[in-house]
Amino acid sequence: MATAVRKTNWFAIWVSVIAVVVLVAVTGVVIAINNKAAAPGAAPSGGIVDTDAGAVVFGDADAPNTIETYVDFLCPYCNQFEQAEGASIKKLVDAGTAVLKVHPVTILDQGTAPAGFSSRASSAFFAIATADPDNAYAFMQAMYENQPDEQSAGLTDEQIVQIAKSAGVNVTSDLEKTITKNTYQSFAQSKGLPADATGTPHVVVNGTAVSVTYSYDTDIKAHLK
Numbered sequence: 287m288a289t290a291v292r293k294t295n296w297f298a299i300w301v302s303v304i305a306v307v308v309l310v311a312v313t314g315v316v317i318a319i320n321n322k323a324a325a326p327g328a329a330p331s332g333g334i335v336d337t338d339a340g341a342v343v344f345g346d347a348d349a350p351n352t353i354e355t356y357v358d359f360l361c362p363y364c365n366q367f368e369q370a371e372g373a374s375i376k377k378l379v380d381a382g383t384a385v386l387k388v389h390p391v392t393i394l395d396q397g398t399a400p401a402g403f404s405s406r407a408s409s410a411f412f413a414i415a416t417a418d419p420d421n422a423y424a425f426m427q428a429m430y431e432n433q434p435d436e437q438s439a440g441l442t443d444e445q446i447v448q449i450a451k452s453a454g455v456n457v458t459s460d461l462e463k464t465i466t467k468n469t470y471q472s473f474a475q476s477k478g479l480p481a482d483a484t485g486t487p488h489v490v491v492n493g494t495a496v497s498v499t500y501s502y503d504t505d506i507k508a509h510l511k
Contacts, residue, residue, distance in 0.1 A: 327472025333416035340477035341387040342415040344423055345379035351510050353378070354387045356479050356488035359407035360394040360440070363498075365430045367487040370500040374507075376423065384510070388426065391486060392475050394436065403440030408474035410446050413464040414455050421455045428453035443468065 334343050341354070353375060357364040378384035390408035395401050407429060415422040428449045434440045441449070443466040450465070451457050457465075464470075479488055482495055489496050491509035499505055 327476070328469050329473050330412040330416045330470050334419040334422060335412055335415050336387065339387065339389070340473070341389045342411060342422055342426075343385060343387050344376075345385040346382050347385055349379075349382055349385040351378065351384035352387065352490075352492055353384050353506065354389065354490040356389040356391050356483060356486055358391050358394045358404050358486045359411070359429050359433065360397050360404045360436060361486045362433070362436070363485075364487045365433050366500060367489075367498060368427065368430050371502045371505060372427070374502040378506075378510075389477065390474060391477060391479055393479065393486065395475070397436045398434065398438060398440035400439070402471070403434065405471045405474045406443065406468050407441070407446065409468045409470040410443075410450065410465045412470040412474065413461060414450060417458070417461045417464070418456045421453060424453040425450050425455055 329337050331337055335341070336343050355364075355367075357367070375384070375386060379386050388411075390411050392405040392408055395404045397404070411422065411426060411429070414425050429446075432441065432445075432449050447457060447462055447465055455461075479486070480490075480495075487498055489498055489505060491506060492511065494509060496505050496509060
């Protein structure tokens with residue numbers, strides 16, 4: 287009795303091979319897209335920016351006390367914190383008693399229409415802290431003084447440029463382009479709050495997170511060395 291010869295189904299094999307190749311290619315594209323979305327983009331360097339921490343640093347790094355604030359330029363409570371305690375903190379910095387590290391975060395990016403004011407403002411802050419560090423704090427204060435309402439349109443890039451100029455920032459043509467092109471927006475969006483934070487403002491004094499009461503004596507002075 288003759289043994290049946292099984293014919294190789296080359297068509298089915300090649301279809302399977304092609305399917306695997308397509309799947310690998312699609313997976314590669316998806317990974318590339320996700321990596322691009324998560325990429326921090328151009329990072330500020332120089333001036334008073336701590337790129338790794340995503341912070342603008344005011345004062346002497348060797349000061350005996352370290353104050354860190356995580357703030358969103360759209361957050362009304364951050365504005366309240368600055369108005370209540372900012373001047374006292376600035377005195378500590380100027381006296382060399384403390385170094386202040388301001389982390390601009392973008393948790394309220396969806397709080398304006400169109401979205402993105404928080405990260406555009408943070409991008410401008412990083413740009414100014416890099417190009418004109420001496421006036422970065424004044425810019426931060428001016429941004430709070432001109433803070434838009436949540437669910438509003440926010441401030442335009444051109445308005446942010448004008449606020450910078452009014453705060454004494456030396457807005458060169460290069461700096462203006464950096465602000466209006468939102469050069470550091472993706473970088474700002476790549477940074478966030480610490481794991482133990484529940485919102486903004488989040489304040490850390492000498493490594494200890496404090497509950498914000500909007501009282502300088504309670505929030506800051508009580509935790510100084």
